[in-house]
Amino acid sequence: MSEKPLSDMNAPLVSASAKTGTAMTALELRASSSLASIFALRMLGLFLILPVFAIEAARYPGGDDAAMVGLTMGVYGLTQAMLQFLYGLASDRVGRKPVIIFGLLVFAAGSLLAAWAPSLTWLAIGRAVQGAGAVSAAVTALLADQTRDVVRTKSMAMVGASIGLMFALSLVAAPVLAGWIGLVGIFALTGVLALLGVAAVIWWVPAEPLQHKDQPRGRVADVLHSTALLRLNFGVFVLHAVQLAMWLALPAMLVQAGLAHEDHWQVYLPAVLGSFVVMGGSLFQLEKRGYLRAVFLTSIGLTALVQFGLWWQVDSMPSLALLGGLLFVFFYGFNVLEASQPSIVSRLAPQASRGAAIGVYNTLQSLGFFAGGMGGGWLMKQGGASNLFAVCAGLMVLWLVVAWPMQAPAARGH
Numbered sequence: 001m002s003e004k005p006l007s008d009m010n011a012p013l014v015s016a017s018a019k020t021g022t023a024m025t026a027l028e029l030r031a032s033s034s035l036a037s038i039f040a041l042r043m044l045g046l047f048l049i050l051p052v053f054a055i056e057a058a059r060y061p062g063g064d065d066a067a068m069v070g071l072t073m074g075v076y077g078l079t080q081a082m083l084q085f086l087y088g089l090a091s092d093r094v095g096r097k098p099v100i101i102f103g104l105l106v107f108a109a110g111s112l113l114a115a116w117a118p119s120l121t122w123l124a125i126g127r128a129v130q131g132a133g134a135v136s137a138a139v140t141a142l143l144a145d146q147t148r149d150v151v152r153t154k155s156m157a158m159v160g161a162s163i164g165l166m167f168a169l170s171l172v173a174a175p176v177l178a179g180w181i182g183l184v185g186i187f188a189l190t191g192v193l194a195l196l197g198v199a200a201v202i203w204w205v206p207a208e209p210l211q212h213k214d215q216p217r218g219r220v221a222d223v224l225h226s227t228a229l230l231r232l233n234f235g236v237f238v239l240h241a242v243q244l245a246m247w248l249a250l251p252a253m254l255v256q257a258g259l260a261h262e263d264h265w266q267v268y269l270p271a272v273l274g275s276f277v278v279m280g281g282s283l284f285q286l287e288k289r290g291y292l293r294a295v296f297l298t299s300i301g302l303t304a305l306v307q308f309g310l311w312w313q314v315d316s317m318p319s320l321a322l323l324g325g326l327l328f329v330f331f332y333g334f335n336v337l338e339a340s341q342p343s344i345v346s347r348l349a350p351q352a353s354r355g356a357a358i359g360v361y362n363t364l365q366s367l368g369f370f371a372g373g374m375g376g377g378w379l380m381k382q383g384g385a386s387n388l389f390a391v392c393a394g395l396m397v398l399w400l401v402v403a404w405p406m407q408a409p410a411a412r413g414h
Contacts, residue, residue: 022288024151027206031146032155034204035139040162041197042104042135045111045190046076047170048177056183062120072124074373079131081366088137088359092352096142096208097201100135104197107133111191115184126187133194134366137359144346144354145209149409152346153287157339161276164335168272171265223357228348231403232341233364235300238399239337240368242307242392245376246330249385250323253313257320267324275331283336292408296340300403303333304396311389347409 024032053073057063091099107130114126140159147155177186223229254264286295309326313319342358349357379388 022150024147024154028147028151028155030204031143031206032158034200034206035143035146036158036162037204038100038104038139038197038200039136039159040166041193041200042107043163044166044170045193046130047167048174048186048190049183050170050174052174052178052183052186056178057120057123059183060117060120060123065120068120068124072120072127074370075124076127076131077366077369077373079128080134080136081363081370083132083134084137084362084366085356085359087134088141088355088357088362090355091138091141091359092355096138096145096355097205099138100142100201101198103133103135103138104194104201105133107135108191108194108198109133111187111194115187115191130190131366134362136365137355137362140342140346140358140362141355142205142208144342144358146206149347153292153340153343154284156343157279157283157335160335160338163338164272164276164331168265168269171268175262223349223353223360226348226357228406228409229345229357229360231406232345232348233361234402235337235399236341236361237364237368237371238395239303239334239341240365241372241375242303242395243334244369244372245379245388245392246307246310248373248376248380249314249388250310250327253310253318253385254320254323257318257323259320267320267327271324271327271331274328275335278332279335279339283339287340290408292340292344293406295336296344296406296408297400297403299333299336299340300396300400302329303337304393304400306330306333307389307393307396311386311393314385314389344409 053069057069057072062068087099087103110126110129110131110133112126113129114123117123117126140156143155143159144152174186177189181189251261251264254267255261259267283295286292306326306329309322313322313326342361345357345361346354376388379391
């Protein structure tokens, strides 16, 4: 399919002088920062729940049922996975902003329903409605629409950085907020953050490009039959399954190493922030010099080595210094992959089907979360943390084999 020149398709966003440069234009920076803020507001609301949910949920009628607590926690990922593709496809048809606003309003409604919930069953329904606000595909597609290929990974990294920082912030803030306002208050705060995201879409995010109105409709088959996209979809499923599963065992290892649970942020926060610093000094320069494939595959390999390292530590007295080092390496590899994978998806996808392609990608991401929680819990029950980390390491090695034939996409004008 032939593409329109960038100057015809999105002239207000990228000036002619910037087409060949690797620095972001003012509007690209505005698009990246505003859309990253939407991710940040939404993910902060979700992450604030994670460190305190299991304890606080036990206070509800039915909260003594561990399986029900797990389902209530994980159902968000399931409903999100079911709808990501539809949201992405809809954004290709009716535009990104209307879909994002609708999804954020659904997410806010689910948050308020969870805040009101008088029982664990109603809390699970609220979590399911939260997951139905599956805007990640539309937000990522809009970010891809508003940035050039040469700065796409950098803009995706801004999103990844915002998510990582919100995760680190939640580890520190969640226990404090739970003591002040409880789980009800945290869910209400989550709803308010989603409404702030709506305001950001309306008044801060730059206007959508006009390509939805004048370009041919893409075919979903183009997305589902692409071997290169299927590799990336498999990869994001594995990455997020492993990411969620490892947290079922890692906190206990930190406690065993002598760090009290309320002090775990002292390891998480430096590891997250340090990984961003190193990623910022390496990924973009290596991509600029044509080494994106090498850094991508190396990051998969490093993440696999982390799982082997945790597997080796689990049956001995864990070293706090070694666990901290492994977490730093994990966050570096994870953040590189989080920044580069959606960038590559957006560059490989047919432009008219970009929302659908990112929708499929985010569907597999959400299914990875769900599978990591359910499968990781089953592995812990069957064989403990050793079994869990062995399987995680094997999955990462399998992904490395699947990803090995990949080629970095050539940069297009947009």
